[in-house]
Amino acid sequence: MRIQEFDIVKGIAISVVVIVHAVFFNFGKLGLFSQNVVMILSTFLAPAIAMFFFISGFLGYKSYAKRKNWKVFLFSKFKILLPPYLIWSTLYLILQYFLWQSFELPSTFNFYEIPMRYLFGTAFLPFYYLFLLFVFYIFTPSLSNLNTKTLKESLPILLLLGILSSGFYFLPQYFEKIWIQPLIAYRNPLQWIAFYVWGMYAAKSENLFWRKKTSTSTFIMFILTYALSSLEYVTVPKLTQDWESYLLLGPFAYLYFLSALPMFLRLSYIISKRNITATKIFSHLGFFSLKIYMNHGLVLFSILGMAMLFYKGTLNEANIAVNSIFGIVAVGICYEFSRITYTISKSLI
Numbered sequence: 069m070r071i072q073e074f075d076i077v078k079g080i081a082i083s084v085v086v087i088v089h090a091v092f093f094n095f096g097k098l099g100l101f102s103q104n105v106v107m108i109l110s111t112f113l114a115p116a117i118a119m120f121f122f123i124s125g126f127l128g129y130k131s132y133a134k135r136k137n138w139k140v141f142l143f144s145k146f147k148i149l150l151p152p153y154l155i156w157s158t159l160y161l162i163l164q165y166f167l168w169q170s171f172e173l174p175s176t177f178n179f180y181e182i183p184m185r186y187l188f189g190t191a192f193l194p195f196y197y198l199f200l201l202f203v204f205y206i207f208t209p210s211l212s213n214l215n216t217k218t219l220k221e222s223l224p225i226l227l228l229l230g231i232l233s234s235g236f237y238f239l240p241q242y243f244e245k246i247w248i249q250p251l252i253a254y255r256n257p258l259q260w261i262a263f264y265v266w267g268m269y270a271a272k273s274e275n276l277f278w279r280k281k282t283s284t285s286t287f288i289m290f291i292l293t294y295a296l297s298s299l300e301y302v303t304v305p306k307l308t309q310d311w312e313s314y315l316l317l318g319p320f321a322y323l324y325f326l327s328a329l330p331m332f333l334r335l336s337y338i339i340s341k342r343n344i345t346a347t348k349i350f351s352h353l354g355f356f357s358l359k360i361y362m363n364h365g366l367v368l369f370s371i372l373g374m375a376m377l378f379y380k381g382t383l384n385e386a387n388i389a390v391n392s393i394f395g396i397v398a399v400g401i402c403y404e405f406s407r408i409t410y411t412i413s414k415s416l417i
Contacts, residue, residue, distance in 0.1 A: 072351065073278070074123050077336040079350030081116035082357040083399050085194070086364045088113065088312075090395030093372070094386035095311050106388060107315065108298045114315045115328040117197060118263045120357075122329055124201055125267025128208045133272075138209035145205045149358075153198055156362045157191035163369060164191075188255060192365050196254040203257055204264045211268055219269040226262035227326070233258045234319040238300070241307050250313035259317065263325070278333035290331050293324035352403065359406035360399075367398050367405065 088110055095103065132141045161182065185191045189199030211219070237253040240246060253259065270277065297320040304314065315321065339346050353360070371394050375382045 071276075072340045072347070073333060073336040074126075075351040075354035076339055076347060077119055077332055077350075077354070078123060078357040079353030079355075080332070080336065081119050082353055082360050082364075083350075084113040084116045085361065086368070086399045086402060087392065087395035089194070089364065090368055090371075090398055091388060091391045092311055093368075093391050093394075094383070096309055097384070097386040098388070102388065104302050107301050107311070110315055111298050111301060111321065111324070112294060114297075114321060115325045115332060117316060118260070118325040118329055119332060120197060121200075121204075121260050121263040122267040122270075124204070125208075125264035126271040127267075128205060128264070129212050129268040129271040132208050132212045141209060142205060146202070149198065149201065152359075152362055153189075153195070154186070156366075157186055157189075157195065160192040160365060161185060163366070190251065193251075193254075194361065194365070197361070199255055200257060200260055204261065208268070211265060212272070216269065216273050219265065219272060223262060223266060223269065226258075226265055229258045230260070230262045231319050231322050234317055234322045237313070238304065238318045241304050244305060244307065246307055250308055250310040250317065253313065253317050259322075263329070266329075278330050278337055282331060282334050286327055286330055289327040290324075293320060293327055296320040297324040352407075353399070356403060356406035356410065359410065360402040363405055364398060364402045367401050368394075371398060371401075 091106060091110070095106070098106070128145075131144070132138070135141045135144070189195035189197075214222075233253070233256050237248045237250070248256075269275075297318060300318045300320040301314050304318070306314070336350075339350070372382065375394075
Protein backbone atom coordinates (compact mmCIF):
# COMPACT_ATOMS: atom_id res chain seq x y z
CA MET A 69 0.00 0.00 0.00
CA ARG A 70 1.44 3.36 -1.05
CA ILE A 71 1.18 6.05 1.61
CA GLN A 72 0.14 9.14 -0.31
CA GLU A 73 1.14 11.65 2.34
CA PHE A 74 4.74 10.40 2.02
CA ASP A 75 4.79 11.46 -1.61
CA ILE A 76 3.28 14.82 -0.66
CA VAL A 77 5.74 15.54 2.14
CA LYS A 78 8.65 14.41 -0.05
CA GLY A 79 7.42 16.78 -2.76
CA ILE A 80 7.28 19.64 -0.28
CA ALA A 81 10.67 18.72 1.21
CA ILE A 82 12.52 18.45 -2.11
CA SER A 83 11.04 21.78 -3.23
CA VAL A 84 12.36 23.33 -0.01
CA VAL A 85 15.82 21.83 -0.58
CA VAL A 86 16.10 23.24 -4.11
CA ILE A 87 14.72 26.69 -3.27
CA VAL A 88 16.86 27.07 -0.12
CA HIS A 89 20.00 26.10 -2.05
CA ALA A 90 19.14 28.78 -4.61
CA VAL A 91 18.40 31.41 -1.94
CA PHE A 92 21.75 30.77 -0.27
CA PHE A 93 23.72 31.72 -3.37
CA ASN A 94 26.06 34.61 -2.42
CA PHE A 95 24.41 34.60 1.00
CA GLY A 96 27.54 36.04 2.62
CA LYS A 97 27.12 39.23 0.59
CA LEU A 98 23.82 40.09 2.31
CA GLY A 99 23.65 42.43 5.26
CA LEU A 100 23.47 40.91 8.75
CA PHE A 101 19.79 41.79 9.23
CA SER A 102 18.81 40.23 5.88
CA GLN A 103 20.83 37.11 6.67
CA ASN A 104 19.07 36.68 10.01
CA VAL A 105 15.61 37.17 8.52
CA VAL A 106 16.24 34.64 5.75
CA MET A 107 17.78 32.12 8.13
CA ILE A 108 14.93 32.38 10.62
CA LEU A 109 12.44 31.78 7.80
CA SER A 110 14.58 28.93 6.43
CA THR A 111 14.79 27.36 9.90
CA PHE A 112 11.04 26.76 9.73
CA LEU A 113 11.58 24.53 6.67
CA ALA A 114 14.84 22.90 7.80
CA PRO A 115 13.23 19.58 8.95
CA ALA A 116 13.12 18.47 5.29
CA ILE A 117 16.22 16.26 5.63
CA ALA A 118 15.02 14.67 8.88
CA MET A 119 11.77 13.93 7.05
CA PHE A 120 13.62 12.12 4.27
CA PHE A 121 15.46 9.95 6.81
CA PHE A 122 12.21 9.09 8.63
CA ILE A 123 10.48 8.06 5.41
CA SER A 124 13.56 6.13 4.26
CA GLY A 125 13.53 4.21 7.55
CA PHE A 126 9.81 3.48 7.25
CA LEU A 127 10.08 2.24 3.67
CA GLY A 128 13.42 0.52 4.35
CA TYR A 129 11.81 -1.64 7.02
CA LYS A 130 8.84 -2.44 4.76
CA SER A 131 11.21 -3.41 1.96
CA TYR A 132 13.27 -5.73 4.16
CA ALA A 133 10.17 -7.26 5.78
CA LYS A 134 8.89 -8.11 2.32
CA ARG A 135 12.13 -9.84 1.26
CA LYS A 136 13.31 -11.37 4.57
CA ASN A 137 16.80 -11.75 3.11
CA TRP A 138 19.55 -9.22 3.81
CA LYS A 139 21.46 -10.00 0.62
CA VAL A 140 18.40 -9.52 -1.57
CA PHE A 141 17.45 -6.35 0.33
CA LEU A 142 20.87 -4.74 0.02
CA PHE A 143 21.24 -5.74 -3.61
CA SER A 144 17.85 -4.21 -4.46
CA LYS A 145 18.68 -0.93 -2.69
CA PHE A 146 22.22 -0.58 -4.02
CA LYS A 147 21.03 -1.49 -7.51
CA ILE A 148 18.63 1.46 -7.42
CA LEU A 149 20.91 4.00 -5.73
CA LEU A 150 24.50 3.18 -6.70
CA PRO A 151 24.45 3.62 -10.52
CA PRO A 152 22.82 7.11 -10.50
CA TYR A 153 24.95 8.11 -7.50
CA LEU A 154 28.15 7.22 -9.38
CA ILE A 155 26.97 8.90 -12.59
CA TRP A 156 25.92 12.13 -10.89
CA SER A 157 29.01 12.23 -8.68
CA THR A 158 31.15 11.95 -11.81
CA LEU A 159 29.22 14.76 -13.51
CA TYR A 160 29.64 17.04 -10.49
CA LEU A 161 33.36 16.28 -10.27
CA ILE A 162 33.81 17.14 -13.95
CA LEU A 163 31.77 20.32 -13.50
CA GLN A 164 33.84 21.37 -10.48
CA TYR A 165 37.08 20.72 -12.34
CA PHE A 166 36.10 22.99 -15.23
CA LEU A 167 34.77 25.67 -12.87
CA TRP A 168 38.04 25.70 -10.96
CA GLN A 169 39.96 25.90 -14.24
CA SER A 170 37.77 28.78 -15.47
CA PHE A 171 38.23 30.82 -12.28
CA GLU A 172 41.87 29.75 -11.84
CA LEU A 173 41.22 28.30 -8.39
CA PRO A 174 43.62 25.80 -6.78
CA SER A 175 42.56 22.25 -7.66
CA THR A 176 42.34 19.45 -5.09
CA PHE A 177 41.92 16.71 -7.66
CA ASN A 178 44.42 13.89 -7.16
CA PHE A 179 44.48 10.11 -6.97
CA TYR A 180 43.60 10.21 -3.26
CA GLU A 181 41.00 12.99 -3.29
CA ILE A 182 38.80 11.62 -6.09
CA PRO A 183 38.12 8.15 -4.57
CA MET A 184 37.40 9.83 -1.20
CA ARG A 185 34.82 12.07 -2.84
CA TYR A 186 33.02 9.03 -4.23
CA LEU A 187 33.31 7.11 -0.97
CA PHE A 188 31.99 9.84 1.34
CA GLY A 189 29.58 11.60 -1.01
CA THR A 190 31.52 14.86 -1.23
CA ALA A 191 31.40 15.25 -5.02
CA PHE A 192 28.32 17.37 -4.29
CA LEU A 193 27.77 18.58 -0.71
CA PRO A 194 24.08 17.52 -0.39
CA PHE A 195 25.08 13.93 -1.22
CA TYR A 196 25.77 13.40 2.50
CA TYR A 197 22.16 12.18 2.61
CA LEU A 198 22.93 9.45 0.07
CA PHE A 199 26.16 8.49 1.85
CA LEU A 200 24.25 8.04 5.12
CA LEU A 201 21.44 6.21 3.37
CA PHE A 202 23.94 3.60 2.15
CA VAL A 203 25.21 3.25 5.74
CA PHE A 204 21.72 2.95 7.24
CA TYR A 205 20.65 0.38 4.65
CA ILE A 206 23.56 -1.84 5.71
CA PHE A 207 22.23 -1.85 9.28
CA THR A 208 18.55 -2.12 8.31
CA PRO A 209 18.37 -5.97 8.31
CA SER A 210 19.83 -6.16 11.84
CA LEU A 211 17.61 -3.37 13.13
CA SER A 212 14.54 -4.88 11.47
CA ASN A 213 15.07 -8.15 13.33
CA LEU A 214 14.78 -6.36 16.68
CA ASN A 215 11.36 -6.56 18.29
CA THR A 216 9.15 -3.50 18.52
CA LYS A 217 9.85 -2.98 22.22
CA THR A 218 13.62 -2.96 21.71
CA LEU A 219 13.35 -0.52 18.80
CA LYS A 220 11.20 1.78 20.92
CA GLU A 221 13.60 1.60 23.87
CA SER A 222 16.56 2.42 21.60
CA LEU A 223 14.99 5.67 20.39
CA PRO A 224 15.69 7.81 23.51
CA ILE A 225 19.34 6.65 23.44
CA LEU A 226 19.69 7.48 19.74
CA LEU A 227 18.00 10.85 20.25
CA LEU A 228 20.42 11.67 23.07
CA LEU A 229 23.37 10.70 20.84
CA GLY A 230 21.96 12.95 18.12
CA ILE A 231 21.67 15.92 20.48
CA LEU A 232 25.21 15.31 21.79
CA SER A 233 26.52 15.14 18.21
CA SER A 234 24.85 18.46 17.45
CA GLY A 235 26.32 19.94 20.61
CA PHE A 236 29.88 18.85 19.78
CA TYR A 237 29.60 20.60 16.43
CA PHE A 238 27.67 23.69 17.42
CA LEU A 239 28.47 24.72 20.99
CA PRO A 240 32.28 25.17 20.63
CA GLN A 241 31.58 27.89 18.07
CA TYR A 242 30.23 30.08 20.85
CA PHE A 243 33.82 30.03 22.14
CA GLU A 244 35.30 30.79 18.71
CA LYS A 245 36.36 27.17 18.13
CA ILE A 246 35.47 24.49 15.59
CA TRP A 247 35.97 20.97 16.91
CA ILE A 248 34.32 19.20 13.98
CA GLN A 249 34.26 20.48 10.41
CA PRO A 250 30.76 20.72 8.88
CA LEU A 251 31.73 18.33 6.07
CA ILE A 252 32.21 15.64 8.74
CA ALA A 253 29.33 16.73 10.96
CA TYR A 254 26.80 16.32 8.14
CA ARG A 255 28.01 12.74 7.63
CA ASN A 256 27.96 11.69 11.27
CA PRO A 257 25.49 8.75 11.38
CA LEU A 258 24.65 9.55 15.01
CA GLN A 259 23.33 12.93 13.88
CA TRP A 260 20.53 11.36 11.81
CA ILE A 261 20.01 7.70 12.69
CA ALA A 262 17.30 8.40 15.29
CA PHE A 263 14.99 9.69 12.55
CA TYR A 264 15.67 6.61 10.41
CA VAL A 265 15.02 4.22 13.31
CA TRP A 266 11.92 6.21 14.28
CA GLY A 267 10.60 5.55 10.78
CA MET A 268 11.42 1.85 11.13
CA TYR A 269 9.64 1.69 14.48
CA ALA A 270 6.54 3.41 13.05
CA ALA A 271 6.48 0.89 10.19
CA LYS A 272 7.06 -2.16 12.39
CA SER A 273 4.43 -1.09 14.94
CA GLU A 274 2.10 0.06 12.14
CA ASN A 275 1.69 3.34 14.00
CA LEU A 276 0.74 6.05 11.50
CA PHE A 277 0.65 8.60 14.31
CA TRP A 278 0.35 11.60 11.99
CA ARG A 279 -3.13 10.49 10.93
CA LYS A 280 -4.36 11.33 14.41
CA LYS A 281 -4.98 14.85 15.66
CA THR A 282 -1.77 16.56 16.76
CA SER A 283 -1.55 16.88 20.55
CA THR A 284 -1.35 20.26 22.22
CA SER A 285 2.01 19.37 23.76
CA THR A 286 3.50 18.61 20.33
CA PHE A 287 2.24 21.94 18.98
CA ILE A 288 3.70 23.83 21.96
CA MET A 289 7.05 22.03 21.51
CA PHE A 290 6.96 22.90 17.82
CA ILE A 291 6.59 26.62 18.52
CA LEU A 292 9.05 26.65 21.42
CA THR A 293 11.83 24.70 19.70
CA TYR A 294 11.41 26.71 16.50
CA ALA A 295 11.92 29.91 18.48
CA LEU A 296 14.96 28.44 20.26
CA SER A 297 16.52 27.14 17.05
CA SER A 298 16.07 30.58 15.47
CA LEU A 299 17.69 32.19 18.50
CA GLU A 300 20.45 29.61 18.27
CA TYR A 301 21.30 30.73 14.75
CA VAL A 302 21.16 34.46 15.50
CA THR A 303 23.43 34.24 18.55
CA VAL A 304 26.19 31.84 17.41
CA PRO A 305 29.34 33.38 15.90
CA LYS A 306 29.62 32.53 12.22
CA LEU A 307 32.97 30.76 11.92
CA THR A 308 32.20 28.99 8.65
CA GLN A 309 30.62 30.07 5.38
CA ASP A 310 28.67 26.79 5.30
CA TRP A 311 25.44 28.55 6.24
CA GLU A 312 23.31 25.42 6.05
CA SER A 313 25.22 23.84 8.90
CA TYR A 314 23.71 26.45 11.22
CA LEU A 315 20.26 25.45 10.03
CA LEU A 316 20.69 21.70 10.38
CA LEU A 317 23.33 20.87 12.97
CA GLY A 318 22.40 22.82 16.10
CA PRO A 319 21.06 21.07 19.25
CA PHE A 320 17.89 23.19 19.38
CA ALA A 321 17.40 22.65 15.64
CA TYR A 322 17.59 18.91 16.37
CA LEU A 323 14.86 19.21 19.00
CA TYR A 324 12.81 21.30 16.57
CA PHE A 325 13.01 18.51 13.97
CA LEU A 326 11.52 16.07 16.49
CA SER A 327 8.36 18.13 16.93
CA ALA A 328 8.23 19.44 13.35
CA LEU A 329 8.26 15.96 11.80
CA PRO A 330 4.79 14.92 13.06
CA MET A 331 3.47 18.42 12.29
CA PHE A 332 4.55 18.35 8.63
CA LEU A 333 3.41 14.74 8.19
CA ARG A 334 0.04 15.74 9.61
CA LEU A 335 -0.15 18.69 7.21
CA SER A 336 0.61 16.38 4.28
CA TYR A 337 -2.10 13.97 5.41
CA ILE A 338 -4.63 16.83 5.60
CA ILE A 339 -3.60 18.01 2.11
CA SER A 340 -4.11 14.48 0.75
CA LYS A 341 -7.69 14.52 2.05
CA ARG A 342 -8.72 18.09 1.21
CA ASN A 343 -6.80 19.53 -1.73
CA ILE A 344 -6.71 17.54 -4.95
CA THR A 345 -4.57 20.07 -6.87
CA ALA A 346 -1.87 20.36 -4.18
CA THR A 347 -1.92 16.58 -3.74
CA LYS A 348 -1.30 16.04 -7.43
CA ILE A 349 1.50 18.63 -7.67
CA PHE A 350 3.43 17.55 -4.59
CA SER A 351 2.85 13.84 -5.22
CA HIS A 352 4.45 14.17 -8.66
CA LEU A 353 7.39 16.03 -7.16
CA GLY A 354 7.63 13.45 -4.37
CA PHE A 355 7.69 10.56 -6.82
CA PHE A 356 10.77 12.06 -8.48
CA SER A 357 12.29 13.45 -5.27
CA LEU A 358 15.43 11.29 -5.42
CA LYS A 359 16.11 12.20 -9.03
CA ILE A 360 15.52 15.87 -8.28
CA TYR A 361 17.87 15.62 -5.29
CA MET A 362 20.60 14.31 -7.55
CA ASN A 363 20.15 16.67 -10.50
CA HIS A 364 19.23 19.95 -8.80
CA GLY A 365 22.86 21.02 -8.43
CA LEU A 366 23.41 20.77 -12.18
CA VAL A 367 20.21 22.72 -12.84
CA LEU A 368 21.16 25.47 -10.38
CA PHE A 369 24.68 25.70 -11.85
CA SER A 370 23.15 25.95 -15.33
CA ILE A 371 20.83 28.77 -14.28
CA LEU A 372 23.79 30.54 -12.67
CA GLY A 373 25.78 30.16 -15.88
CA MET A 374 22.95 31.64 -17.92
CA ALA A 375 22.60 34.54 -15.48
CA MET A 376 26.33 35.28 -15.79
CA LEU A 377 26.02 35.51 -19.56
CA PHE A 378 23.45 38.28 -19.27
CA TYR A 379 24.74 40.05 -16.15
CA LYS A 380 28.42 40.03 -15.22
CA GLY A 381 27.79 41.19 -11.67
CA THR A 382 26.00 37.95 -10.76
CA LEU A 383 28.90 36.58 -8.69
CA ASN A 384 29.33 39.79 -6.73
CA GLU A 385 25.78 40.51 -5.64
CA ALA A 386 23.01 38.84 -3.63
CA ASN A 387 19.31 39.35 -4.19
CA ILE A 388 16.96 37.18 -2.16
CA ALA A 389 13.90 37.84 -4.35
CA VAL A 390 15.75 36.96 -7.56
CA ASN A 391 17.34 33.89 -5.98
CA SER A 392 13.93 32.70 -4.75
CA ILE A 393 12.44 33.04 -8.23
CA PHE A 394 15.36 31.10 -9.70
CA GLY A 395 14.79 28.44 -7.04
CA ILE A 396 11.11 28.04 -7.93
CA VAL A 397 11.97 27.87 -11.64
CA ALA A 398 14.67 25.31 -10.83
CA VAL A 399 12.13 23.06 -9.11
CA GLY A 400 10.08 22.97 -12.32
CA ILE A 401 13.13 22.32 -14.51
CA CYS A 402 14.38 19.57 -12.17
CA TYR A 403 10.97 17.91 -12.26
CA GLU A 404 10.72 18.00 -16.06
CA PHE A 405 14.29 16.76 -16.44
CA SER A 406 13.56 13.88 -14.03
CA ARG A 407 10.28 13.01 -15.72
CA ILE A 408 11.78 12.98 -19.21
CA THR A 409 14.81 10.88 -18.22
CA TYR A 410 12.52 8.47 -16.32
CA THR A 411 10.27 8.07 -19.35
CA ILE A 412 13.25 7.47 -21.66
CA SER A 413 14.79 4.90 -19.30
CA LYS A 414 11.48 3.05 -19.04
CA SER A 415 11.11 2.91 -22.82
CA LEU A 416 14.60 1.41 -23.15
CA ILE A 417 13.94 -1.42 -20.71
